Amino acid sequence: MQHPALALVVLLAWLAPSAPGLAAPLLRDGDRVVFFGDSITVAHTFSRAVEEYVLTRDADKHISFINAGVGGHTASDGLARLEVDVLAHHPTVVVVNFGMNDSAYPDGSDGAAFERNMGRIIDALQHAGVRHVLWADTTPYDPGNGAKSGKSKARSARIAELVAYTAVESARRGVTLVRWHQPIVEAVNAWKSAGRSEALIPDKVHPGPALHAVMTTQLLRALGYAPAAELIAGQFESGTLRFSSGGPTSVAWSGVVPLSFPVSGVAPPVTLLGSAKDANDLAARDGLALREVRFLISGLPAHRRFRLQVGTVDVGRFTGVQLGQGVDLMATTTEPIRPPAPPGTTMTLAATPPPTFSACSATTGNPLQNDHDCLWGQLFQRDQLRVAMRHEKTRWLPDFVDARLEAFIAFQAQWAVDADATIRHTVRARRAGSHDITIVPE
Numbered sequence: 001m002q003h004p005a006l007a008l009v010v011l012l013a014w015l016a017p018s019a020p021g022l023a024a025p026l027l028r029d030g031d032r033v034v035f036f037g038d039s040i041t042v043a044h045t046f047s048r049a050v051e052e053y054v055l056t057r058d059a060d061k062h063i064s065f066i067n068a069g070v071g072g073h074t075a076s077d078g079l080a081r082l083e084v085d086v087l088a089h090h091p092t093v094v095v096v097n098f099g100m101n102d103s104a105y106p107d108g109s110d111g112a113a114f115e116r117n118m119g120r121i122i123d124a125l126q127h128a129g130v131r132h133v134l135w136a137d138t139t140p141y142d143p144g145n146g147a148k149s150g151k152s153k154a155r156s157a158r159i160a161e162l163v164a165y166t167a168v169e170s171a172r173r174g175v176t177l178v179r180w181h182q183p184i185v186e187a188v189n190a191w192k193s194a195g196r197s198e199a200l201i202p203d204k205v206h207p208g209p210a211l212h213a214v215m216t217t218q219l220l221r222a223l224g225y226a227p228a229a230e231l232i233a234g235q236f237e238s239g240t241l242r243f244s245s246g247g248p249t250s251v252a253w254s255g256v257v258p259l260s261f262p263v264s265g266v267a268p269p270v271t272l273l274g275s276a277k278d279a280n281d282l283a284a285r286d287g288l289a290l291r292e293v294r295f296l297i298s299g300l301p302a303h304r305r306f307r308l309q310v311g312t313v314d315v316g317r318f319t320g321v322q323l324g325q326g327v328d329l330m331a332t333t334t335e336p337i338r339p340p341a342p343p344g345t346t347m348t349l350a351a352t353p354p355p356t357f358s359a360c361s362a363t364t365g366n367p368l369q370n371d372h373d374c375l376w377g378q379l380f381q382r383d384q385l386r387v388a389m390r391h392e393k394t395r396w397l398p399d400f401v402d403a404r405l406e407a408f409i410a411f412q413a414q415w416a417v418d419a420d421a422t423i424r425h426t427v428r429a430r431r432a433g434s435h436d437i438t439i440v441p442e
Helices: 006-015 046-057 075-080 114-127 150-173 181-193 209-222 276-282 285-291 319-326 367-389 404-432
Strands: 032-037 063-071 093-097 133-137 176-178 230-237 240-245 248-253 259-264 292-300 305-310 313-319 435-442
Touching: 006 435, 032 367, 046 209, 046 367, 046 404, 063 367, 075 404, 093 114, 114 133, 133 150, 133 209, 150 176, 150 181, 181 276, 209 276, 209 285, 209 292, 240 285, 248 285, 276 285, 285 435, 292 319, 305 319, 367 404
Parallel strands: 032 063, 032 093, 093 133, 133 176, 230 292
Antiparallel strands: 230 240, 240 248, 259 435, 305 313, 305 435
């Protein structure tokens, strides 16, 4: 597959300046965000993580999110369904990601005409008055695996063209570029260099949760957010523990007996990465920031050891020096990298960490993890409802029965609205609630 203009496009992409840092998030109160793409989008993984982050960190804004991904689609397919799947929702912000399937189509076919079809999609979105279009470049095909077949090499070469074209064309059109391709390649290479053998892209196409963490942080930065660990910080002085963030204003404490105290207002971790080690092995500091909750107490005796507990979970034993530097309350909460999906299953479920539906009522374990699991489970169920509401799911229902189809669609729509309202209530309730932390001097 030969494309003579590739060298020029790659050179222009290399020379194109990076977008300047944003002073504030792009998202405004009342925004409607649509994620528009193929199966990598419809996996509801990076999209759900972004939604959870925004709901819990930018909670004063009422922002709604809709996933309009469809598996197997190219930019040509996206253009054909743009009106019903995107514009019908009157979005103010749209995140677009195509290219993986386009790269497998033969030259001359409409499915391969990524450049033309993406141009038409961007034109239509801007003409419809979408305030911000974010164009995510194509994720890599089976990166870091060494020798490839001729077909695989051709597909990877075509994706490299699409990535270079996206960088140049997004700048020319004034839309925000989301760089996914290179950070994923770098993460996969770092993973291999760390001696890790678990497959991050099990089927060569669909990134697993760990890489969705990388994608999430890249998208959050493009939206103007700066992923950072949640912080519970205080100082011990003259028999009083005073908090500057997260904890109560002050707590009297001798420093020699166990102390339990409540913390509140802490946003839940977004645990796409199974552990801090995974983040380090991926060289993904932003991804680690999504899952970290830092606990920092200065002023404690430097060499004395303290056992730290959050909820019913022991976090570890630390010196006063270590607590003064800050420790991660999520350090002992891990989730293993899952194996590839069994044959015949969809990557949508394989790429999506399964929800823990009992987490909302859990009274044991790490309550910070329970907060995430509770919210993730509710978002998962809401997303399944929206999938069931898609027009291709209902078009064969018996509309000849007077008013029944209209009533059913209206019922589903209201159900989704009520689900969103309940999720927002969950966010407020979990942040307003308190979680116990215990310090035991030893």
